[in-house]
Amino acid sequence: MTEETNIVHIERPEAVETDVDTLVSIPTSARDRMREAMRQAGLSQAAAAREISISPSALNQWLQGKYAGSNEEIEAKVENWLSARGREDAAAGGLPAIPAFFRSPSSQKILDTLAYGQMAGDIVCIYGGPGVGKTVSLRQHRDTNPSVWIATMAPDSAPVVPALEEVAEAVGIKDASGGARKIARAIRRRVEGTRGLLIIDEAQHLSVAALEQMRSIHDATGIGLALVGNEAVYARLTGGTRASHFAQLFSRIGSRLFISRPTIGDVRALAAAWNVKGKAELDLLQQIASKPGALRGVSKVLAYAAMSGGEAEITVSALRHAWSNLGAQE
Numbered sequence: 001m002t003e004e005t006n007i008v009h010i011e012r013p014e015a016v017e018t019d020v021d022t023l024v025s026i027p028t029s030a031r032d033r034m035r036e037a038m039r040q041a042g043l044s045q046a047a048a049a050r051e052i053s054i055s056p057s058a059l060n061q062w063l064q065g066k067y068a069g070s071n072e073e074i075e076a077k078v079e080n081w082l083s084a085r086g087r088e089d090a091a092a093g094g095l096p097a098i099p100a101f102f103r104s105p106s107s108q109k110i111l112d113t114l115a116y117g118q119m120a121g122d123i124v125c126i127y128g129g130p131g132v133g134k135t136v137s138l139r140q141h142r143d144t145n146p147s148v149w150i151a152t153m154a155p156d157s158a159p160v161v162p163a164l165e166e167v168a169e170a171v172g173i174k175d176a177s178g179g180a181r182k183i184a185r186a187i188r189r190r191v192e193g194t195r196g197l198l199i200i201d202e203a204q205h206l207s208v209a210a211l212e213q214m215r216s217i218h219d220a221t222g223i224g225l226a227l228v229g230n231e232a233v234y235a236r237l238t239g240g241t242r243a244s245h246f247a248q249l250f251s252r253i254g255s256r257l258f259i260s261r262p263t264i265g266d267v268r269a270l271a272a273a274w275n276v277k278g279k280a281e282l283d284l285l286q287q288i289a290s291k292p293g294a295l296r297g298v299s300k301v302l303a304y305a306a307m308s309g310g311e312a313e314i315t316v317s318a319l320r321h322a323w324s325n326l327g328a329q330e
Contacts (some may be wrong), residue, residue: 018220026315030078034078034082037082051081102269102272103271104133107266110137110141111140112124115141116255118196120254123252124256125228125230125256125257126259127227127234129260131292131293132295138199141197141199142199143265149167149170152166153200157203159209160213163207167214188217192221192223194223194315198218216230227253229285251276261289270295273304275314278316284320
């Protein structure tokens with residue numbers, strides 16, 4: 001007599017490929033969410049602390065659960081920061097991809113002038129109104145050519161030493177100090193023999209002495225020098241006391257490029273970068289480009305229209321709506 005045995009067969013589920021990240025539980029505590037947000041954003045604790053407006057040591061201690069002060073206050077600030085980050089990420093997801101650079105007739109002229117200055121080791125001057133694409137063209141030349149440096153000046157850069165500090169930082173010299181002579185020597189050593197191009201953007205802010213200092217760097221090293229800015233740059237070189245102050249610098253300028261306002265070709269090139277081709281749309285964009293802000297204003301209108309239009313294509317009605325909401329008047 002045999003004893004019957006009930007054998008139960010248990011079927012194993014099919015193997016499923018599982019990403020390791022899916023096995024990690026979603027962080028729920030403020031500390032865990034803070035760590036995860038920093039990881040995703042690539043932020044150091046010091047950088048995150050600056051954004052939250054607390055000290056790095058306080059954030060570090062709070063993350064470790066060792067903060068001796070008001071943990072509730074720190075957590076409230078962290079929660080506000082996390083909420084703001086979430087809103088920014090959500091908004092960024094709805095923003096269109098904005099063309100970083102588009103080749104237009106004016107931008108091509110700027111690039112050609114910069115290329116000449118670098119190739120010939122000459123001084124060039126590029127000047128004109130705002131919103132004609134000067135700055136983005138400068139960056140395009142820098143990003144596509146070796147040994148190109150952009151030093152952007154401001155009103156507080158007018159004296160020689162601050163101007164040299166901006167140039168030193170642009171060419172990769174950190175914490176330049178020791179006075180004009182020492183900084184200028186370090187800059188010359190850094191750029192000599194590079195066949196490079198030093199671009200001084202917003203050059204209208206520089207004093208006579210600072211402009212002459214830029215020329216002396218060019219003379220001593222043989223690198224190209226581009227003086228870029230508004231119409232005041234060229235006006236200062238040609239008017240009034242030019243004979244006594246700028247004669248040597250003015251006589252050395254090998255190429256001068258003046259762009260007063262965007263051309264129709266510039267507007268069409270920008271519109272094409274956004275895939276806008278209709279006549280009504282192009283006419284309106286040309287009208288916008290004639291206003292203060294020029295191509296910069298056109299770019300903002302196109303971005304706003306693309307974000308809020310809700311249509312596959314940017315229409316003239318979407319452009320008018322965007323222009324109106326940006327505070328413009330026809």
